[in-house]
Amino acid sequence: MAAIVTAEGLRKSFARRGSASPPVLDGLDLELGEGEVLALLGPNGAGKTTTVRILSTLLRPDAGRATVGGYDVVRDARRVREIISLTGQQAAVDDKLSGAENLTMMGNLAHLPRRVVRDRVDELLTAFDLTAAAGRRVGTWSGGMRRRLDLASGLLTRPRIMFLDEPTTGLDPRSRLALWDVVRGVVADGTSVFLTTQYLEEADRLARRVALVDGGRVVAEGGPARLKREVGEAGVELVLASAPDAARVAAGLASATVDGARVRVPTDGSVGHVRSVLAAVEATGVTPEHWEVRAPSLDDVFLALTGHTGRARPASSAGVAA
Known part of the structure; x- marks a missing residue:
């Protein structure tokens, strides 16, 4: 399987000059295959979110190289942003707008044609089971509904790669299961997913491969079944x-x-x-x-x-x- 995301020797430190603090990333290597889900696991502070921020062009690495869709995340940052979406740990939606208005706004910001935006908004509201609440202010929605809307926003431009940074944190079990179904549907439609999570069952259910990071490096990588057998x-x-x-x-x-x-x-x-x-x-x-x-x-x-x-x-x- 061809790799759509690669990281080679990534290093990143937030320590001030003269500080003895260890680097957050210390030579991290990994790959995400096209059409698969890769789950990045690790304890708090292991470098999961820092890795996502580098791969999504929000941070520059101190050393090493990363590519997304064949583009270098530093040299070709603009091209990378055109083919990815990023869902962070907090839902990035406007509580004062309705669900449909949120999606329409994001489509306009992405410079999609007006007719494309209208059709895509209707399609996503249906796919994410949000049609009934589409006209209500998002501030009245449940946490699980807001999370689904956040994911839908990231799919307006049909990204090749979706970065999900602990997307189900704080959700109740029913909402978490619903989001798992959404992620499976996204992958079935051809999007590759880079997932970080602290819920190990989530990685077991969704990921074809797991990379376990600790101390800023990948310490184990492979299919969940193989890692468990070892x-x-x-x-x-x-x-x-x-x-x-x-x-x-x-x-x-x-x-x-x-x-x-x-x-x-x-x-x-x-x-x-x-x-x-x-x-x-x-x-x-x-x-x-x-x-x-x-x-x-x-x-x-x-x-x-x-x-x-x-x-x-x-x-x-x-x-x-x-």
Whole structure:
């Protein structure tokens, strides 16, 4: 897959002369393939927003080189701006205007022909499920609706690349799911998406590839499934009433490990294997207080490689033995 965004050795520091503060970016390399979603993950202060600001021409790097759509972000900044859109962490909409007026204003600022603006506004209001509220002042809208309007504004010119900097921060779960559907639709229409997020489940659901940045550099990159496999394997985890009970259960299970009153058995995740594990446990006569099938998540990748915890909870399937 051809790269539509590239960064090579990007460096950026905001420290004053003589300061000992480390650089925000310290030789960052990454690529966004055409037609894909790349999620940039990392702890606060890792350089995610700084990377977005450089790639969208809002900041100049101290060193290194970046291209967007084949254009250099420093030398060809104007050309880059013609093919991208940027949605920041706060919705950039005018509360005093209606939804339709907001989109019309943005279309006029982009110098689109009047008829094109009118048709495009109607199209986007329908696509983002905002038609019913189009005539109301945006100040009366919910946070999720305002976020959808912000994304719609960025699509008026049909950008080749969309930069989304933590677009769902502060949204409720329903609004977040609705925005995920919007992003999937944008990608299906041919736009490449560069996403930063602190919600690891969001990256897992949307991104074809993930780049984990820490200390100003990419420390891991690849598909979410591959990164999770590298951290560890799935397992059936059981919580017993006591350590002796755990030892008794583990004695009847192949490859089981014991940690106090907890027992873990590696699994391929199939229903058949999980059933066989539970049947072996039942045969011991000991009833677990709790059990779950737990697979590594992007939380585990994040923690293992950065030493920081993310916001999302690990994905698991849990149950209580009868």
